[in-house]
Amino acid sequence: MPPPLPARYRLEVRLGRDGDIEEWLATDEHLDRPVLIRVLGPDADDRRRREFLAIVQAAAAVRHPNLEPIFEAEEVAGGAYFVCEWNGGMTLASRLEAGETLDYSEFAENAAGLAGALAALHRAGLNHGAIESRAVLYTISRPARLGGFGRSRRFLATPAGDVADLAAVLEQSLTGFAPSGPPPSEVIDGVPPELDRILQKARNGDLDADSFSHALDAIPRPLPPVDSPTRSLRVLILAGILIALAAGLIWLGRFLSGGSGLPVIPQSRATVPSPTVATTTITTLVEGVEPPPAIVAASAFDPFGEGGENDQSVGQAIDGNADTTWRTERYRDPMELLKPGVGVVVSTTGLPTTMEVAGLQAGANFSVRWAEAILATPEEWETVLSGTSEGGPVRLQLPPRRDGHWLLWFSSLPLQSDGAYWVTIGEITFNR
Numbered sequence: 001m002p003p004p005l006p007a008r009y010r011l012e013v014r015l016g017r018d019g020d021i022e023e024w025l026a027t028d029e030h031l032d033r034p035v036l037i038r039v040l041g042p043d044a045d046d047r048r049r050r051e052f053l054a055i056v057q058a059a060a061a062v063r064h065p066n067l068e069p070i071f072e073a074e075e076v077a078g079g080a081y082f083v084c085e086w087n088g089g090m091t092l093a094s095r096l097e098a099g100e101t102l103d104y105s106e107f108a109e110n111a112a113g114l115a116g117a118l119a120a121l122h123r124a125g126l127n128h129g130a131i132e133s134r135a136v137l138y139t140i141s142r143p144a145r146l147g148g149f150g151r152s153r154r155f156l157a158t159p160a161g162d163v164a165d166l167a168a169v170l171e172q173s174l175t176g177f178a179p180s181g182p183p184p185s186e187v188i189d190g191v192p193p194e195l196d197r198i199l200q201k202a203r204n205g206d207l208d209a210d211s212f213s214h215a216l217d218a219i220p221r222p223l224p225p226v227d228s229p230t231r232s233l234r235v236l237i238l239a240g241i242l243i244a245l246a247a248g249l250i251w252l253g254r255f256l257s258g259g260s261g262l263p264v265i266p267q268s269r270a271t272v273p274s275p276t277v278a279t280t281t282i283t284t285l286v287e288g289v290e291p292p293p294a295i296v297a298a299s300a301f302d303p304f305g306e307g308g309e310n311d312q313s314v315g316q317a318i319d320g321n322a323d324t325t326w327r328t329e330r331y332r333d334p335m336e337l338l339k340p341g342v343g344v345v346v347s348t349t350g351l352p353t354t355m356e357v358a359g360l361q362a363g364a365n366f367s368v369r370w371a372e373a374i375l376a377t378p379e380e381w382e383t384v385l386s387g388t389s390e391g392g393p394v395r396l397q398l399p400p401r402r403d404g405h406w407l408l409w410f411s412s413l414p415l416q417s418d419g420a421y422w423v424t425i426g427e428i429t430f431n432r
Helices: 046-060 092-097 104-123 159-175 193-203 209-218 229-257 311-317
Strands: 009-018 021-028 033-040 070-076 079-085 136-138 294-301 342-349 354-360 365-371 382-388 392-397 405-412 427-431
Touching: 009 033, 033 046, 046 070, 046 079, 092 136, 092 159, 104 159, 104 209, 159 193, 159 209, 159 392, 193 209, 294 311, 294 427, 311 342, 342 427
Parallel strands: none
Antiparallel strands: 009 021, 021 033, 033 079, 070 079, 294 342, 342 405, 354 392, 354 427, 365 382, 365 405
């Protein structure tokens, strides 16, 4: 159960979880309307609660037709929560899981608005940091909305990272899979090649959210399709299924809680069966299409050491298996007292936009650096970002750098339970 909430909100149906956040359909009894309540429970620590409320309260102050409206956000004993609009729709993730992508006309009606909503957040000084398909909300009668506020954010959230993430989600909404294969215009009839170029530029960091929105808005929109009796029948059947399921959820919620009063319409989690379609992955490179980045080699980097840095196992950091790890040497004293640091160099081809590191322990101070050739000391490399690991996988947004070498450099190592200072890397991957 969620922590105690204000008495004005009557919980109706638990809809599920989004990471460490529980979602509830509720009734605001003061205004007699359905609302969606997202609750952070007692398992969250103080830092997570502060982050949750700071993001949600900042987002609540931003207004845009394509942003999820937030009505209230508070900390309570044993947790925190916020209340937002209940629109009776579903997330883009739910649609994709049901095998339903957007047709290009629906995409064109919403894409520029979603980018405009992100631009409004950025103008207010807020980075979203958690954009993926579950953060995009769809309904039949209203524009798509960007939500997902309060979710655990990507490490080092940046405006460029937000734009790249939204571009990936928009492409996924058309094709049904993450950007790794042919661009949308190559596999979907009616999609102009210009859209491919815009999405690629957004993923590469060449567009801010405003420019992304304007570029999407400038693409000619398709003519609305002529409706047919078959399509109309499908829509009616779908509507009937959703209404029946909603009524069942309402009845179940009332029965289990013993409550009474006016019914509210809960969010449908139903999936509509769709015809099985055989798909074939196209691996032929299309002229002008950026190939995915590839890792060529990895090596330990210890310019200030004497005996190497577990060089024999560094290949386990790029072998595709996060359970095999590379570890620094174990140090009896903090790194700062011994030498400037140690690291791993990963040589790549292509134009990666994200770098993911699995298996890092919390408390390591690190930086990511790039160079065309492997240079003698870390100071000679271009530093593109830095931070402190918080434990678990780390996803980093990279500036556009083609080919070359990436240095993951540790300037301090966390104290481990064996009394030594060290850190491991389970897997390093690069994505476009």
